[in-house]
Amino acid sequence: MSHVTNARSAPRRRPLPATLVVLLGLFVIAGVWLLVAPRSKAQGTGDNAATVTKGRVLFERGCSSCHGLHGEGTNQAPTLIGVGAAAADFQLTTGRMPLPAPGAEAERRDPIYPPEQIEALSAYVGSLAPGPPIPSIGDQQWNDADLAEGGELFRANCASCHQAAGKGGALTYGKHAPALSEATPVEALEAIRTGPENMPVFSPTQINDDQAVAIAKYVQFVTNPPDPGGAGLGHLGPIPEGLVIWLIGMTGVAAAALWIGSRQA
Ligand code: HEC
Ligand code: HEC
Known part of the structure; x- marks a missing residue:
């Protein structure tokens, strides 16, 4: 308690320079990043390197428990080395991965990840070894x-x-x-x-x-x-189409009945 009261009543000279140092440090880091970032982007294969890095972070968080830290596989799940970006994109867009629990059926579900994270995860899996591209x-x-x-x-x-x-x-x-x-x-x-x-x-x-x-x-x-109903009919659906067929059919039946009737008379 006494520590808190002391801090409040003490002059604020000491914390201020510390804040300034931290702020200055942040500015320096930001400046260096601005200088370096565009260059490292140009060095990699396009912006692929950044996407792969983003994918690796997502992978470690959401997939490595079953597939291993580097996609090498565990007794829970197969290796992903060489399956290609196409396999990851397929499994993620169809919501099969991440599997909800070990041993669960890989069924089609709504995807868990948004498109840009699917792109990053697929780029990472694709970077492990050559395999089918998306x-x-x-x-x-x-x-x-x-x-x-x-x-x-x-x-x-x-x-x-x-x-x-x-x-x-x-x-x-x-x-x-x-x-x-x-x-x-x-x-x-x-x-x-x-x-x-x-x-x-x-x-x-x-x-x-x-x-x-x-x-x-x-x-x-x-x-x-x-067009599941066959002929278009202005896309009015199966009821009008059924009606048309019924009308044509009934007209035919009526005509036949009249014709037979007229021959017997
Ligand atoms: C709970 C465990 C588990 C988690 C978590 C998990 N997987 Fe899987 N994964 C499996 C199993 C088991 C299979 C094999 C089942 C199958 O093929 O239907 C599989 C199959 C795959 C395949 C197909 C491999 C091939 O040979 O075609 C890919 C790709 C994949 N997982 C990617 C991922 C990614 C990416 C994540 C993270 C977003 C993830 N998985 C999270 C268990 C898991
Ligand atoms: C030996 C049986 C078999 C054959 C042959 C086969 N498939 Fe499949 N297919 C499957 C199984 C099983 C799955 C489900 C895989 C899973 O859930 O991980 C599947 C999944 C799919 C899916 C994903 C469906 C979805 O909604 O997620 C597509 C698309 C597909 N198959 C297309 C094809 C096409 C096209 C061919 C022919 C070139 C083909 N399959 C041949 C067994 C087969």
């Missing part, structure tokens, strides 16, 4: 992708697990392949290249990049058909 799909490539070819490749390589319409299904060994309706085209490409859990990895020699994009386009097409 794919990007150009507008031209997407437009040129052949839906029919995508369908053929999907039936040959994917439908055995995900079913022909991408609705998912049980696998023989007590696991299941998920429905694909929520997967974005980039996530589909990442799944193809990184083979999450029981899914095989498809290398570019098995399925090249254009073919992978065609498959992704087909996945979008079968799981989110542009």
Whole structure:
């Protein structure tokens, strides 16, 4: 108690210079940082070095308990050395990682991390060793992708697990392949290249990049058909369409009844 009263009544000469020293120190640090930061940014591969550093901090906090301090793996989780940025981006954007608890099912959930942290974590995992990079799909490539070819490749390589319409299904060994309706085209490409859990990895020699994009386009097409009701009818939905079919059908039935009636008379 007495210490506190003393501090309050004592002249404030002593603490002031100390504060000034700290402030001066902060200014010097800020000045040095301003001089050095742009240079170190230019030295690394673009701004990649800073992103990797940010990712390493996030990784140590949120992933290392299972994957090891440097992604080398533990008895809880596999090594991430060489899985590539694509695997991390896939696992994080689909909310599978971070796994809520050891031994939990890696299921699709809302992502835990915001996009810029996913970018940093993926850059860090990608920096551990060469591996598949995060794919990007150009507008031209997407437009040129052949839906029919995508369908053929999907039936040959994917439908055995995900079913022909991408609705998912049980696998023989007590696991299941998920429905694909929520997967974005980039996530589909990442799944193809990184083979999450029981899914095989498809290398570019098995399925090249254009073919992978065609498959992704087909996945979008079968799981989110542009117009589920068939003919557009101003996108009024299934009720008016049903009504039109009912009217056409009933008119036909009525006409047939009238015709039969007129022949019997
Ligand atoms: C509670 C433990 C746990 C935590 C925490 C965790 N993981 Fe995982 N992770 C696993 C397990 C177990 C697997 C393998 C399961 C599977 O493939 O479905 C896995 C798989 C992965 C894979 C796929 C590896 C491959 O071979 O394709 C990546 C990438 C990954 N984790 C990244 C992360 C990142 C990044 C974080 C932190 C944000 C994280 N994990 C946090 C347990 C964990
Ligand atoms: C042997 C069975 C098998 C085959 C073949 C297979 N997959 Fe998968 N796929 C899976 C399993 C199992 C998962 C779930 C992995 C997990 O939860 O970690 C999955 C996950 C996915 C996902 C993520 C879905 C989501 O919403 O998160 C996509 C996309 C996908 N697969 C696409 C494909 C495509 C495209 C092909 C064909 C080129 C294919 N798969 C072939 C078993 C398979």
